[in-house]
Amino acid sequence: MNFDLDQEHLDLAGGAREFLAASASPAAARAALEEGAAVRPGRAELVKSGFATITIPESAGGGGGSVLQLAVVAEQAGRVLAGPSLVTFARAAVLLAGDSRLAGLADGSLAVAVADDDGPVLDAIDGDTFLARRDGALVCGPGTVTAREPIDATRGLGDVALGETVVLAADAADRWRRGERVGRTILAAEGLGAAARLLEMGVAYAKQRQAFGRLIGSYQAVKHLLVDVYVEVEQLRSLVWWAAWAADRAPAELPLAAAAAKAAAATTLEHAAEAVIQVHGGIGFTWEHDAHLYWRRAKVDRFLLGDDVAAFDEVARLAMEATR
């Protein structure tokens, strides 16, 4: 066993951080919210960078890489609230496997989004090609998108009314589920990055702000709040790596690992955002501070790809099944 990132992953993370930190930021997320500015880095840049298409086979023009590699990149995307989500690319890559449209996803000529059956769709806003389920079949087609007033504008949520669709696969249940699970893994990786970044912000502030003659990080009330976030973030990191590894190497473990990672990401990111706002005091709940942009991400992401409640329920069902 060697449960840690290899040097190859660390190099990939470094490259992704460099690209994403230059092309996305909390400031861009604020501008998207405030002025409807475009989400950064945006589809075209993400595709061009090669990061969005890592899991697409080389034969279709993608990177031919692993889910773990994409998860490593997704953590970096979460740190800077990048959009559109790598979740969208990851799911689409699974659903379009073997289809000629996969090349369109890889070269950026198609702007794909995956429409779940319930409510506003992730990255629908600038989508032109929608994948959906119809009576158990996987279908694809254009759609009319109605933007919804955003909590987190980087998620591009909109209602989708599908136009004329074609059937890509008649019985797509397994493929759809794998897409969801890979999507949950990448969503959790983005949540990991956001939560880890929040923790850094909180720790940095606690080392610099003083009250009553001491740095506030020396108070147990502040210190222990941040430690609890640290513990959650590190455990989330372990679950994300496990789920990504399982997606690549141990499909039987993926359902449990992906549900666990999804659930842990939802609660960890929410706890991190609330704790870090609290540590910052008044400045933490101002519009100009970055904390609320991560808080917004937390409040939205917890409801994507099933909510935390559904994920915990699934973990319990799978855990009980495994004992039979």
Added chain:
Amino acid sequence: MNFDLDQEHLDLAGGAREFLAASASPAAARAALEEGAAVRPGRAELVKSGFATITIPESAGGGGGSVLQLAVVAEQAGRVLAGPSLVTFARAAVLLAGDSRLAGLADGSLAVAVADDDGPVLDAIDGDTFLARRDGALVCGPGTVTAREPIDATRGLGDVALGETVVLAADAADRWRRGERVGRTILAAEGLGAAARLLEMGVAYAKQRQAFGRLIGSYQAVKHLLVDVYVEVEQLRSLVWWAAWAADRAPAELPLAAAAAKAAAATTLEHAAEAVIQVHGGIGFTWEHDAHLYWRRAKVDRFLLGDDVAAFDEVARLAMEATR
């Protein structure tokens, strides 16, 4: 509005504290657990003191007092882990209203316990007369008691197999429900006393024990733990007083108030016991320390008269009904 105890109540509390502190104690609870010693002060003493029979009308030989008065006494009983529970007397007084057996409850010639439909019965161990529900009717009769290995020996829990019963009331639904709600109120009052006593123990220890050159109560980690218990205890106190007042004066408010008090007592006593063991460190989880006797009370009481989950559910249902 004057939502506070009157002088009459304060005097009653003082008298009850004096009697109960002399006749019951955590040490007695430990002896009951260790050697099967009798529960203190025991039925006979409790009846003789007049405290157990406060809510029985004077015409039947009782005190003719209020549920609020009994709640004031029950708080003192909870402080010293007295047994049998005043819950048993309070419920029996409601169920036997108008029946000749009520005088037997008042003069101590009958040892009554109330058998719910599920599992081990409170104060069954030394009971000779059992009240129960059969097909909607209120029945009464002797029973065979099988003692159960106790978590908290002061609760006298045993399985009851009823012998030949007589029907006291054919349609006893309302009376049974009132008995439960008055019982929940008194149970919550006993829980209040136990939780308040735990808090005192924790605060006293935090003012006296030192670590790393300071009294441990000066550390925020300890201080805030105790403050959170304080806040819960004071809110429980308010809910107990409200429920008892409602039992006497505002029957329409009793269902919500009793369910809220029951639920709050379950969680508050549990939190208090766990926090105060934690504050005490190693000494807190020794057999010789009193903390675990209160912890045992918490672990049992939360499941009496319906568990906390059932009580929270009932609060929600009543709250939603009230908005219609």
Added chain:
Amino acid sequence: MDFDDTPDEAAWRAHVRSFLEHHRGEHDAARAWQATLYEAGFVGVTWPVEAGGRGGTPMQQAIVDQEMARLGLPSLVNLIGIGMCGPTVIMHGSDRQKERYLQRLLRADDLWCQLFSEPAAGSDLAALRTRAVREPGGDWRVNGQKVWTTLAHLADYGILLTRTDPDVPKHRGLTMFVVDMKAPGVTVRPLRQMNGDAHFNEVFFDDVLVPDAERLGEAGDGWRVALTTLMSERLSLGGGGTSIGPKPEAVARHVAEHLGALSADRQALARQELGRGYVAALGARYTGYRQLSKLSRGELPGPEASAGKLSGTRSARDLTDLAVRVLGADARVAATGDGDRTWPTMQAVLPGMAIAGGSDQVLRNIIGERVLGLPAEPRTDKGVSFKESLHEL
């Protein structure tokens, strides 16, 4: 013990109710509405008669508040003036100040704000840096910045806490003033919160001249004066049985409306959450009633009143979270399909509630030390002059 109105209270309630029902249409003109209520004797109920008040009881004030809430009427426009600034002027002001300000404040002829917090002085209020320097003529020149000032953009006057002596320990070098918000050198800038609204302001003081006659209390005695203000504030946050955040009944109604759309499993989970939040909210409410009863007997509000804010903030957060969750897929966006923004908006306001008016951490210290009598932490800033403390770290 009893929850019923006394005969006096019942008569007062009937009077308040009938008046409000008759005049409820007038509340849109906020200042005029307050003046109307003042003329009716419903504003500053507990203020002394000589200060323009009614000399009434906290219970009478609570009855007014309850009847206003029953009709869904908004809070008074000058609430901070009535709840915090006025009581400070009553306690520490000169006769001229009382004469000049109090009645106009109650009538909302003048609006007031409170200028205490600063960017570098949040929880540690006494670390504030806004300087007031005595001029040769005896008046004061003020420079500095305040923050989190509600209503500053509309206010006519404010009570302003300044540092007048940096060479003594921080609590001893402060002085309080009444400041004219229209005076030259006062600049107000709105400050947006995380939900996008601007309920607060930053206020900049740039060589603002304040007459010595507008000093409140002695020079150097500002901390003691500020404690009067803060004690008054304590009662208005989670005290007296008022709810922090949403009323639990409103959440129960909202959940009841949406419950049918949920699966049976989700209904059970929603009821658990509602039950837990509701019990906490009831606990806070009835604990507030106990405080109110004490006040009505003439007891002062103690530090235990802060417990209401501590638990109220938590239950408000939990209840609001439930209210958002039952929106289902709409919970991901800022407005439902019908355009309802109530719960997402409430959700975005609550993180501030655990900070404003005393952070959870500071309130726990206060209760731990002043109610439970636990020892204070060792202070590293005791006896150090304010000036030195700036260079300590």
Added chain:
Amino acid sequence: MDFDDTPDEAAWRAHVRSFLEHHRGEHDAARAWQATLYEAGFVGVTWPVEAGGRGGTPMQQAIVDQEMARLGLPSLVNLIGIGMCGPTVIMHGSDRQKERYLQRLLRADDLWCQLFSEPAAGSDLAALRTRAVREPGGDWRVNGQKVWTTLAHLADYGILLTRTDPDVPKHRGLTMFVVDMKAPGVTVRPLRQMNGDAHFNEVFFDDVLVPDAERLGEAGDGWRVALTTLMSERLSLGGGGTSIGPKPEAVARHVAEHLGALSADRQALARQELGRGYVAALGARYTGYRQLSKLSRGELPGPEASAGKLSGTRSARDLTDLAVRVLGADARVAATGDGDRTWPTMQAVLPGMAIAGGSDQVLRNIIGERVLGLPAEPRTDKGVSFKESLHEL
């Protein structure tokens, strides 16, 4: 990244598994069982060869542990000796001590205990008072009391931390010894925990003579020696992916067995609780695997290993609470109708887990300061001699 055994690890696992399956019947005689395993090379896997160990990797040790757990075999009787006392002797003992003690310890010819905690020195271990005074001949006379000593009633030897110089600050006046538990003046009394069991002891030292040759490290250097022991302990509590309290799989099995007896609403609630506890337990387990991977690359266990204990204690408590709840009405008593005491017993053990081996509060300080780099609290006991500190408060 991979979770698979390397070829070497796989071979080791096959060897361990086959040996254990062949010898599993022998574990009832605890000392003999340990000796059998020692001869097989399964005890002290990571100890150096010259200390009687195998010079193996933490992963090889983990494989032994996993295979033992797979067969439901109990822990080794001398676990504290192997995990804490032995490593301390290896690091700080004389050649004579190593020669005399180490191999016998691994074979369980001698059992060992660790004598650090005292009634007045729990979290603040360095405040201990047990005195060792140098005799004219150079040996030491020990008086004092230790507490929470696992296995003291059976142990042949213990490592004993004493105060030898009360006139210097508390961390500097300590000295560590190996003490013969059968020596005159050593009295062991069982100490009952809240669940009624007596896993711990009090140990009294009454003029016990300890030869200077049994000193571990220099006089006055006891704190540094103790840190070796404590670092070894850290790994054995919630580190390396082992569970604190019940295994989550065991809870899942138990819940699955009882779920059918619950209402549909209760089933939904039980699944939520199981899911939450299970995710936390998995998070702790896989974080432990990351630590194990680091150790196998030769990195030292850092303070972040304590995170596993912190979260493991919490998830163990929540999972056990669920396991008790699904017993229904039997949850009120200490044994089910069938006489099963598993879950009530586990419930009564867990409060101690948040205290023993570093309380939650102390672990949070350590992680906050040593992992996150947050500033320490001001210390009031720095530089004060131990003797003075006793009179400080």
